[in-house]
Amino acid sequence: MTKEILIAPSILAADFARLGEEVAAIDAAGADWIHCDVMDGHFVPNISFGADVIKAIRPRTKNIFDVHLMIAPADPYLEAFAKAGADVITVHAEAGAHLDRSLQAIRMLGKKAGVSLCPATPESAIEHVLDRLDLVLVMTVNPGFGGQSFLGSQLEKIARIKSMIGARPIRLEVDGGVTRDNAAAVAAAGADTLVAGSAVFRGNSAAEYAANIAAIRTAAEAGRVPKLQDSCTHRMRLSDGGRIR
Template structure:
């Protein structure tokens, strides 16, 4: 199933609740929340209080992407704060299995993210325990970067392995540089969940922007 995930990193933070619910009305499927600690990536974004506030103001599915060094400590806290899914980086300092177990113990969905230089095979041992794999199509830490088309083979490898294992409903998400010009390549390579920032929140008509992304993705079929 094709899903559109607006990234609030590009929204108007002075009107965060409204921005999120406007995307719901526009037909978005989930909200992507980027959490950066200034250590794992060279930038700092938002934290637990923002997720907790969002949870009170929307019923949208909150997909929280932890670009942090210690997801084992903070992942469960974001789950408690209201995240519906916690996605952490396999390159973090925390043991992946321990993080998966900690998030699942909270009754929440869990995903693993891969930086561009990390091989697809790194996630294979955990696939049967995951709800989603996130393939970064830019270097994590900053918005507005150009889509890395050379990540498409990685998407293909992960999708093929999921199919081999019978994980036919696995979500594969891409984050970075997704717009009307790049979404079709990612979709045809195996991604089905698309994080978009300025391609959505930078537009005057959110519904039109969401619809156009879907149409351009499906043009790859």
């Protein structure tokens, strides 16, 4: 069954001087999830925020907090982020030696478990943990900074991971340089959850954020149409002896 498209604005691109207001604004603007990019200055070359900030903004929305841990090691901090209000906790396959253990720990905390892959990491890294996952996050930039350009080389990886997931109830998320201009290609490759930072927080009002979210969603949904049409055409050919009326 095709999953609905979800848009998860990344608060990394928000105005940190009024972060609580920004979270409330994207909530009102139609965000499906709130994406929280946590960076440690070690695993990635930047520092963003930690569990205390997530705890502080948690009361501003009842929306899903999609917490992406770009930190190593991650295991010692999983409980803190769970208590802070994370709903989905995603760790990097590259950030520790025992990915299966990390995913078990997240689920034991009562949270959804995700794994993220950097651009140079092959999808084979998650082959043996698929049944521990609620989400796979494909990085389409090298993690560490917002505002980077989308890496088109990752589209084939997204498609291969979509095939790996099969009928499992796993969301396929993409993060990095997603805009209304490439959302169709991302969705056509198989992604159903799109993270967007700069492309959402362009402007300074909930109305502008809503227009940005709607534009990305519309483009992503349109990206799925050719596949649906091809499937219908294929069925028509089969049912009519290979001819199309």
